[in-house]
Amino acid sequence: MNNLVFQTDRPLDFIAIGRIGLDLNPNEINRPLEESITFTKYLGGSPANIAVAMAALGAKTGFIGTVADDAMGRYLKGYMEGKGIDSSSIFTDKTGAKTGLAFTEIKSPTDCNLIMYRENAVDLMVDICHVKEDYIKSAKALLISGTALAASPSREAVFAALDLARKNNTVVFFDIDYRPYTWKSEEETAIYYSLAAEKCDVIIGTREEFDMMEMITNKGNKDDYVTAKKWFDYNAKIVVIKHGKEGSIAYTKEGEAITGAVFPVVPVKTFGAGDSYAGAFIYGLINGMSAGDSMELGAGSAAIVVSSHSCSDAMPTLDAIKEFIKSYEKKIS
Numbered sequence: 532m533n534n535l536v537f538q539t540d541r542p543l544d545f546i547a548i549g550r551i552g553l554d555l556n557p558n559e560i561n562r563p564l565e566e567s568i569t570f571t572k573y574l575g576g577s578p579a580n581i582a583v584a585m586a587a588l589g590a591k592t593g594f595i596g597t598v599a600d601d602a603m604g605r606y607l608k609g610y611m612e613g614k615g616i617d618s619s620s621i622f623t624d625k626t627g628a629k630t631g632l633a634f635t636e637i638k639s640p641t642d643c644n645l646i647m648y649r650e651n652a653v654d655l656m657v658d659i660c661h662v663k664e665d666y667i668k669s670a671k672a673l674l675i676s677g678t679a680l681a682a683s684p685s686r687e688a689v690f691a692a693l694d695l696a697r698k699n700n701t702v703v704f705f706d707i708d709y710r711p712y713t714w715k716s717e718e719e720t721a722i723y724y725s726l727a728a729e730k731c732d733v734i735i736g737t738r739e740e741f742d743m744m745e746m747i748t749n750k751g752n753k754d755d756y757v758t759a760k761k762w763f764d765y766n767a768k769i770v771v772i773k774h775g776k777e778g779s780i781a782y783t784k785e786g787e788a789i790t791g792a793v794f795p796v797v798p799v800k801t802f803g804a805g806d807s808y809a810g811a812f813i814y815g816l817i818n819g820m821s822a823g824d825s826m827e828l829g830a831g832s833a834a835i836v837v838s839s840h841s842c843s844d845a846m847p848t849l850d851a852i853k854e855f856i857k858s859y860e861k862k863i864s
């Protein structure tokens with residue numbers, strides 16, 4: 532049981548809107564990117580990764596977004612379809628915009644960086660006309676993620692989706708997903724993030740992401756509870772603050788503070804922790820699990836994904852997460 536109310540009579544469990552792009556992960560790892568020679572291409576983009584995570588767990592999943600009118604766009608749409616994700620709201624852009632690329636640098640298990648190529652990125656072409664009320668109404672939950680707020684027309688499309696979700700009792704999750712590349716300034720980011728967060732039921736972010744979002748209204752605050760309380764005064768019912776391998780804490784509007792489980796592993800790379808955590812956490816909540824149990828599922832999924840070379844391709848099934856947690860606990864007992 533948790534404090535969210537999901538409409539049970541909906542054909543889809545979950546829809547995400549926003550970034551869908553390519554991750555190019557070096558095959559020669561534990562060295563600077565200058566020294567990597569070959570790369571494996573994977574589907575990437577935080578909300579797309581979360582949609583893949585949900586589908587791997589067995590959730591009926593859809594996606595709203597735009598892909599390039601070329602081989603990369605076809606690959607991404609086809610990949611989603613191959614995972615059983617409904618692609619009826621994945622549109623092919625005709626303006627010549629290109630797929631956003633994320634080159635990952637895996638210098639060591641803990642020193643990882645991203646170089647993003649996002650000039651004229653096609654994922655920011657998602658437009659209000661792509662957001663259909665009937666589609667939003669067909670899902671129990673909608674996920675928005677911060678980067679889609681960085682520029683028009685994507686910004687307006689996300690706000691339209693938010694308003695339609697609220698009108699139709701579709702529970703809204705906000706993954707702050709702060710990527711500086713696409714924004715003009717930190718102040719601009721904080722303002723649009725806050726306007727979106729006010730409308731959301733569940734907000735998920737790292738401590739640093741909340742610091743960014745609250746840089747105008749809660750400047751200097753490092754207290755997780757003060758952070759959470761601010762959003763309960765709007766529409767939030769659960770606020771999750773992530774602290775990397777130290778784990779996470781969730782606050783509920785009813786006053787609980789839940790420390791999330793963490794299953795420390797030596798990762799291959801740090802990428803994908805947040806997306807896999809979010810996917811399994813949301814899956815748990817939609818399926819009636821408590822916030823604490825959902826956090827445990829999220830942490831198990833994240834431990835598996837950081838131990839793998841990719842994000843999207845490594846998203847685990849429910850059985851795989853349960854098996855991982857069981858064997859992890861056996862190992863340390």
Ligand SMILES: Nc1ncnc2c1ncn2[C@@H]1O[C@H](COP(=O)(O)OP(=O)(O)OP(=O)(O)O)[C@@H](O)[C@H]1O
Binds near residue numbers: 797
């Ligand atoms: N080294 C690790 N070992 C095991 N679990 C981890 C590790 N790092 C992160 N996690 C798990 O993943 C969750 C989310 O991680 P984190 O706080 O780093 O998110 P994030 O910064 O959004 O991730 P990302 O690097 O994908 O952007 C943590 O709460 C934890 O459960």
Ligand SMILES: O=C(O)C[C@@H](O)[C@H](O)C(=O)CO
Binds near residue numbers: 550575576578802
């Ligand atoms: O979100 C992105 O655009 C990049 C991701 O796909 C990347 O793999 C990552 O950082 C996941 O957290």
